[in-house]
Amino acid sequence: PVTAGSIVVPYGHVIGNEKWRGSEIAQRLQGKIRLIFDDGLGLVDFHLSNRTCILYISEADLVAGDEFKRRLVRFRNASSLGGIVIVEKTQISDQYFLAVQKLVVLELGMVLLPVANQGEASQLITQLVSSMCYVTYGFVLLQVREQSKDHNSNPFLGKRCSQLAEPSVFRTVLQIPGVGKTKALLLLQQFGSIHQLCNASVKELELVVGQTVAQQIYTF
DSSP states (O other): OOOOSSSSSOOOOOEEGGGGTHHHHHHHHBBBEEEEEEEETTTTEEHHHHHHHHEEOHHHHHHSSSSHHHHHHHHHHOOOOOOEEEOOOOOOTHHHHHHHHIIIIISSSSSEEEEEEEEHEEEEHHHHHHHHHHHHHHHHHHHHHHHSSEEEEEEEEHHHHHHHHHHHHHHHEEEEEEEOOOHHHHHHHHOHHHHHHHHHHHHHHHHHHOOOHHHHHHHH
């Protein structure tokens, strides 16, 4: 199954494809998040939420040929899920990375995250799950705060809240050097979208995150 809503992921859990049971990545995830396995995930390796999943491309997959490309294309053609592609970028597979990046990001419109090995991948998955929980918690706080205000005074509140509810937007802001979870939420609360954040001046950024981080964001 690759349709949004076909898999129900309990809050704070990750559902892994049965083929990963006993792997290094599964062993490292145990104790950090609640990992359960399912043998019916099809093309998907890990479900982080009902609508977000991971497709893992190993060094061996890259070297073996084009089968991983066909898998990604099948997923994109059949799926309404938000797919994150994790790719092992090593000395051996580095020569293939540019082509993978072009396919995943430019042609399929998916998120691409490189890792060195399964150990690094497990850390990334843990961070992604934590970010999703964090942004959900932050979104609830914002909703409670905004419900106490007059919504008619700001017609953009609904739009801004919907932006914050998107884990992919939150994860994108987390990629900026010097920006952690708290600062990412503050930035999205202030600017409302990636576009507005990209066009913010250093002075505007300083009001939210301070001079040093503001300059890092502006440069990035």
